[in-house]
Amino acid sequence: MAKRSFLIPGVDKRLLIKDSLKVMPDVTRRRFIAGGASLGALTLLTGCDVVDSSSADALLARISKFNDAVQDFIFNPDALAPTFAESAITKPFPFNAYYDLDDAPEVDGKAWKLEVRGLVDNKKSWTLDELTKLPQFTQITRHICVEGWSAIGSWTGTPLRDFLKLVGADTRAKYVWFQCADKDGYNSPLDMRTALHPQTQMTFKFGNDILPRAYGFPMKIRVPTKLGFKNPKYVMSMEVTNDYKGGYWEDQGYNSFSGS
Amino acid sequence: MSSLTVTDEQISAKPKVIQPAWVRVMHWTNAVAMILMIMSGWQIYNASPLFDFRFSHDITLGGWLGGALLWHFAAMWLLMVNGLAYLVTGLASGRFARKLLPITPAGVLHDVKAALTFKLSHDDLSVYNYVQRTLYAGIIVVGVLIVLSGLSIWKPVQLHWLVTLFGDYPTARYVHFFCMAAICAFLVVHVLLALLVPKSLRAMVIGR
Numbered sequence: 001m002a003k004r005s006f007l008i009p010g011v012d013k014r015l016l017i018k019d020s021l022k023v024m025p026d027v028t029r030r031r032f033i034a035g036g037a038s039l040g041a042l043t044l045l046t047g048c049d050v051v052d053s054s055s056a057d058a059l060l061a062r063i064s065k066f067n068d069a070v071q072d073f074i075f076n077p078d079a080l081a082p083t084f085a086e087s088a089i090t091k092p093f094p095f096n097a098y099y100d101l102d103d104a105p106e107v108d109g110k111a112w113k114l115e116v117r118g119l120v121d122n123k124k125s126w127t128l129d130e131l132t133k134l135p136q137f138t139q140i141t142r143h144i145c146v147e148g149w150s151a152i153g154s155w156t157g158t159p160l161r162d163f164l165k166l167v168g169a170d171t172r173a174k175y176v177w178f179q180c181a182d183k184d185g186y187n188s189p190l191d192m193r194t195a196l197h198p199q200t201q202m203t204f205k206f207g208n209d210i211l212p213r214a215y216g217f218p219m220k221i222r223v224p225t226k227l228g229f230k231n232p233k234y235v236m237s238m239e240v241t242n243d244y245k246g247g248y249w250e251d252q253g254y255n256s257f258s259g260s
Numbered sequence: 261m262s263s264l265t266v267t268d269e270q271i272s273a274k275p276k277v278i279q280p281a282w283v284r285v286m287h288w289t290n291a292v293a294m295i296l297m298i299m300s301g302w303q304i305y306n307a308s309p310l311f312d313f314r315f316s317h318d319i320t321l322g323g324w325l326g327g328a329l330l331w332h333f334a335a336m337w338l339l340m341v342n343g344l345a346y347l348v349t350g351l352a353s354g355r356f357a358r359k360l361l362p363i364t365p366a367g368v369l370h371d372v373k374a375a376l377t378f379k380l381s382h383d384d385l386s387v388y389n390y391v392q393r394t395l396y397a398g399i400i401v402v403g404v405l406i407v408l409s410g411l412s413i414w415k416p417v418q419l420h421w422l423v424t425l426f427g428d429y430p431t432a433r434y435v436h437f438f439c440m441a442a443i444c445a446f447l448v449v450h451v452l453l454a455l456l457v458p459k460s461l462r463a464m465v466i467g468r
């Protein structure tokens with residue numbers, strides 16, 4: 001305690017501190033009041049310049065990748081999305097897209113064929129008739145939109161994992177990548193563990209009706225363990241792949257795993 | 261920061277430390293995390309409003325839903341890790357019990373009356389009055405609730421037992437919203453009182 005040390009040569013530390021003390025509370029206060037309601041506060045804390053938006057974007061993108069890994073880690077392939085009674089179905093079920101219903105794809109069910117590509121044994125294309133002959137199941141689950149709203153619907157179709165087995169897909173591959181008929185080319189990757197989840201479904205019916213145009217005729221992939229935008233409608237092709245091919249919303253910044 | 265530490269050592273013999281360093285660091289970390297969460301949360305809310313209003317774009321963070329979600333799910337780590345460390349340290353060190361308890365209805369009533377007539381004493385900042393105790397204990401509970409309801413909204417399938425705690429998914433969203441509203445209300449009172457008693461603000465910055 002007794003030994004006198006010098007921060008700046010020739011300047012008494014005690015005197016220096018005494019002087020700076022008078023100033024310090026004010027400065028600190030001013031800095032955090034100025035920064036408190038803005039990003040400045042984060043700059044103060046981390047010392048990195050978050051006002052530079054490109055570096056902030058890069059950091060946020062990295063954290064989003066980290067969040068993908070966290071969600072993959074906590075994803076339990078046996079955890080089922082809650083199912084509901086028919087009376088709980090939301091009526092009318094909302095139509096939601098980045099275009100108006102009038103601009104929704106009008107797919108000719110007779111001409112339509114599901115293209116199957118990538119790491120599969122059998123690359124044959126499937127007609128709607130062939131697909132709807134496969135065993136079908138109905139599930140009533142909650143559709144949760146990335147926007148926050150949710151709605152309960154009834155979807156009927158074939159478990160995707162049964163179809164993947166049928167076409168001899170390499171289920172060790174990382175993704176099933178869907179391409180759709182939406183304008184501007186909608187597409188979305190689905191991680192293989194989710195693709196193999198028992199509730200992930202190739203959907204052909206909504207309620208008791210053939211899947212209406214609003215909800216993705218002729219085929220939608222219903223994934224109750226994902227947010228709505230990871231439930232592609234108007235599906236034209238699926239590709240089993242190890243490459244991350246991006247997606248319509250994923251490329252614009254929505255978290256890619258987006259599991260629920 | 262280092263100069264502050266030196267200052268602490270130098271003058272430690274004189275006034276006592278009201279807010280220890282860990283409280284100050286966690287308090288301001290939480291302040292940053294909360295502001296990021298609230299401002300990005302408002303932008304997320306705007307994508308599908310629960311009520312008949314939207315938050316002005318000027319006070320939201322992220323620019324659009326996708327940007328706001330990136331901020332929200334980044335700042336949540338700061339909020340959760342810091343909040344958890346705060347809870348553990350506060351409980352283990354006995355600070356919560358020492359500072360926030362007991363809370364008695366009579367005490368609260370007395371101090372609310374005193375506060376509204378500006379007769380509440382702030383001579384000893386190291387002792388919280390009953391109004392402070394109630395607000396600080398209450399906001400910790402709200403903090404826990406907002407994280408739990410947030411987790412329910414984020415992982416309604418993986419954590420469906422947590423969703424059940426709130427009722428269902430839409431209810432968890434409302435709980436999340438009202439917790440935010442409670443925190444904002446707290447923030448207004450908290451900042452106002454800190455400005456009215458500036459030495460309490462000083463204590464949260466330099467400790468004394």
